[in-house]
Amino acid sequence: MASHIVGYPRMGPKRELKFALESFWDGKTTAEDLKKVSADLRSDIWKQMSAAGIKYIPSNTFAYYDQVLDTTAMLGAVPPRYGWNSGEIGFDVYFSMARGNASVPAMEMTKWFDTNYHYIVPELGPEVKFSYASHKAVNEYKEAKALGVETVPVLVGPVSYLLLSKLAKGVDKSFDLLSLLPKILPIYKEVIEELKGAGATWIQFDEPLFVIDLEGHKLQAFSGAYDELESTLSGLNVLVETYFADVPAEAFKTLTSLKGVAAFGFDLIRGTKTIDLIKSSFPKDKYLFAGVVDGRNIWANDLAASLITLQSLEGVVGKDKLVVSTSCSLLHTAVDLVNETKLDAEIKSWLAFAAQKVVEVDALAKALAGQTNQSFFSANAEALSSRRSSPRVTNQSVQKAAAALKGSDHRRATEVSARLDAQQKKLNLPILPTTTIGSFPQTVELRRVRREYKAKKISEEDYVKAIKEEIKKVVDLQEDLDIDVLVHGEPERNDMVEYFGEQLSGFAFTANGWVQSYGSRCVKPPIIYGDVSRPKPMTVFWSSTAQSMTKRPMKGMLTGPVTILNWSFVRNDQPRHETCYQIALAIKDEVEDLEKGGIGVIQIDEAALREGLPLRKAEHSFYLDWAVHSFRITNCGVQDSTQVHTHMCYSHFNDIIHSIIDMDADVITIENSRSDEKLLSVFREGVKYGAGIGPGVYDIHSPRIPSADEIADRINKMLAVLEQNILWVNPDCGLKTRKYTEVKPALKNMVDAAKLIRSQLASTK
Numbered sequence: 001m002a003s004h005i006v007g008y009p010r011m012g013p014k015r016e017l018k019f020a021l022e023s024f025w026d027g028k029t030t031a032e033d034l035k036k037v038s039a040d041l042r043s044d045i046w047k048q049m050s051a052a053g054i055k056y057i058p059s060n061t062f063a064y065y066d067q068v069l070d071t072t073a074m075l076g077a078v079p080p081r082y083g084w085n086s087g088e089i090g091f092d093v094y095f096s097m098a099r100g101n102a103s104v105p106a107m108e109m110t111k112w113f114d115t116n117y118h119y120i121v122p123e124l125g126p127e128v129k130f131s132y133a134s135h136k137a138v139n140e141y142k143e144a145k146a147l148g149v150e151t152v153p154v155l156v157g158p159v160s161y162l163l164l165s166k167l168a169k170g171v172d173k174s175f176d177l178l179s180l181l182p183k184i185l186p187i188y189k190e191v192i193e194e195l196k197g198a199g200a201t202w203i204q205f206d207e208p209l210f211v212i213d214l215e216g217h218k219l220q221a222f223s224g225a226y227d228e229l230e231s232t233l234s235g236l237n238v239l240v241e242t243y244f245a246d247v248p249a250e251a252f253k254t255l256t257s258l259k260g261v262a263a264f265g266f267d268l269i270r271g272t273k274t275i276d277l278i279k280s281s282f283p284k285d286k287y288l289f290a291g292v293v294d295g296r297n298i299w300a301n302d303l304a305a306s307l308i309t310l311q312s313l314e315g316v317v318g319k320d321k322l323v324v325s326t327s328c329s330l331l332h333t334a335v336d337l338v339n340e341t342k343l344d345a346e347i348k349s350w351l352a353f354a355a356q357k358v359v360e361v362d363a364l365a366k367a368l369a370g371q372t373n374q375s376f377f378s379a380n381a382e383a384l385s386s387r388r389s390s391p392r393v394t395n396q397s398v399q400k401a402a403a404a405l406k407g408s409d410h411r412r413a414t415e416v417s418a419r420l421d422a423q424q425k426k427l428n429l430p431i432l433p434t435t436t437i438g439s440f441p442q443t444v445e446l447r448r449v450r451r452e453y454k455a456k457k458i459s460e461e462d463y464v465k466a467i468k469e470e471i472k473k474v475v476d477l478q479e480d481l482d483i484d485v486l487v488h489g490e491p492e493r494n495d496m497v498e499y500f501g502e503q504l505s506g507f508a509f510t511a512n513g514w515v516q517s518y519g520s521r522c523v524k525p526p527i528i529y530g531d532v533s534r535p536k537p538m539t540v541f542w543s544s545t546a547q548s549m550t551k552r553p554m555k556g557m558l559t560g561p562v563t564i565l566n567w568s569f570v571r572n573d574q575p576r577h578e579t580c581y582q583i584a585l586a587i588k589d590e591v592e593d594l595e596k597g598g599i600g601v602i603q604i605d606e607a608a609l610r611e612g613l614p615l616r617k618a619e620h621s622f623y624l625d626w627a628v629h630s631f632r633i634t635n636c637g638v639q640d641s642t643q644v645h646t647h648m649c650y651s652h653f654n655d656i657i658h659s660i661i662d663m664d665a666d667v668i669t670i671e672n673s674r675s676d677e678k679l680l681s682v683f684r685e686g687v688k689y690g691a692g693i694g695p696g697v698y699d700i701h702s703p704r705i706p707s708a709d710e711i712a713d714r715i716n717k718m719l720a721v722l723e724q725n726i727l728w729v730n731p732d733c734g735l736k737t738r739k740y741t742e743v744k745p746a747l748k749n750m751v752d753a754a755k756l757i758r759s760q761l762a763s764t765k
Helices: 016-025 031-052 067-074 091-099 136-146 158-163 177-197 216-233 249-255 274-281 303-317 345-349 354-368 374-389 396-403 416-427 444-454 460-481 496-501 540-547 561-566 576-596 617-635 654-662 678-684 708-719 740-763
Strands: 002-004 057-059 109-111 118-120 151-156 202-206 237-241 263-267 287-293 322-326 505-508 515-518 521-523 527-533 555-559 601-605 643-648 667-670 692-695
Touching: 002 354, 016 031, 016 091, 031 057, 031 136, 031 354, 057 136, 067 091, 067 118, 067 136, 067 151, 118 515, 136 151, 136 177, 151 177, 158 177, 158 216, 177 216, 216 249, 237 287, 249 274, 263 274, 274 303, 287 303, 287 354, 303 322, 303 354, 303 374, 322 354, 345 374, 354 374, 396 527, 396 576, 416 643, 444 460, 460 540, 460 740, 496 555, 496 561, 527 576, 540 555, 540 576, 555 576, 561 576, 561 617, 576 601, 576 617, 601 617, 617 654, 654 678, 708 740
Parallel strands: 002 322, 057 151, 151 202, 202 237, 237 263, 263 287, 287 322, 555 601, 601 643, 643 667, 667 692
Antiparallel strands: 109 118, 505 527, 515 521
């Protein structure tokens, strides 16, 4: 019985690629150094999968930034502003598209479906001249072959690529991106021919757009594309892979009828309803790649249950046509549990990271072939039993408090307009008040202090002293810049979710459980294994300390319950919304303690609320109801004069704007600049927003420093659709990933722009 892995983490078990990328970007190492690190990581991954017995091993899933940007490079779809005309695309152009450079901004970045991974959005239109400009897919296949490993080259499918793209600036909105298929398919044919010439026998097209609600003409585009590719694909076994949700019935019919395709892959973890379609209408003589090992969570597979599922599918497609697979790429999980030497032994037994999931896939394939590893299966059953019966998982008082939430919508008693009046009397802010989103640069020295404190190399007294000095530096800088509402810079936090999880019950933490979010940015998601509560205040000391250093308003900084949920590895033994309500109650306690501690502005970030939106429209309403309700729970008990902010970033918000309004925050700051100010279009179309709002005026994920005139121009665009008395001026997101040499001039320009517009508005009165 055969086995398959959809994709694998790229960063390395100890974030080797992250450090290599950042060293290269800083000019400390060469392109050859970066290529060497990445080649070593690829070699290790391929050899590991080969040694584990995996038959269908992926290649071309190793991206320096993301797989969609790799496809943009392959197709030569480089926006003109980057100055590329022809030839193989190198690192300079590739990373300029991803990160911007001193003279031009980066391309838009957004979330990859409903994950915390991001991709760079292609900018396309009728004028784009496509050409075969990156041979990475072929080169990586040859590289693996030279190591003695036969792989399945993976390409983002042509239709999904176009549907994940956006119209380039200036392109008429009526232009249909799918009309570009005839222009990109010849390049796909060139790639396929080169792969065949190099000896490839299988190729994988990732077409994840099959799982969303698609109109008929979009489904027809898939059929047309593969009709066109059929002759070129002759002689290859072609796998079309889907993931993250059920495939709708009409899409399933289109998918399984594609010409030239031998195999179809399905996510049977988040797409369990697809099993019924497989049993009723899967085509004869085709391969079924059954994704029964979860690629998005870290819980050990229920091997016995998965085997039953596989056996039922074997009866449908036949033993020789069933392939055991992961539900999606393992990119979304941590790399290897073997590196977790300090993790609680019982909890560790409940887990499986990417390396362990590879072993699970192989064990299931062998068991299906009658070669069951009894000791492995027995240990798995014992771990699952331990988790079900462990007393550390359940807290009856927490369960009772969450159950008591039913029957109330937990809204603040007063309308937002009256609250804003009460807050203005207290805060006395100018029009177009300036603020930042929370974090300030995390310097090498700051990271050293946190690291040494965690390792018990410095005392708590020395640690507190160092953090207070850092807060004072950040406060003084903001006052020098004349920012109106300050933040303390979050120097005590390495990661916004991890920081809170470390102080909440029901969470566990890893030492090396890193997961790529975008580029070199990695996060270490907490593991929610049990009921959640807050044993004691988490941020009150630091926020109160910061407030004592200034007479200006100081924001208390919290992460919201939906974001903590969506950026964690969440327990799978109860519904996600029940866990979210538990987190909301814990954050509510913290909000009320901050207010008692003298903090008059409290920001509860919900950066990931849109990210968790289900991929199917029929499921949107239920999710948004409990997600928005969870946010309201956190702040329903504060006074009218306490101003509640929230923050969202790097997702498409226009389709959920009414739910954002329903959150009933006093002020929302929201990413705007990198997405070409798409957010503003919803207000141009007549949506009325009465609370405070701060669409980001510059992109913090690029090293580029915007001028004051550029920021002023953005503010004026906002004032064309938003009232001046509700508009705030702020960056897109937190500043932790930037350097002070970038932050200081950018913030100075931001404040100067706000003051310029204020004076212009005053002169017109």
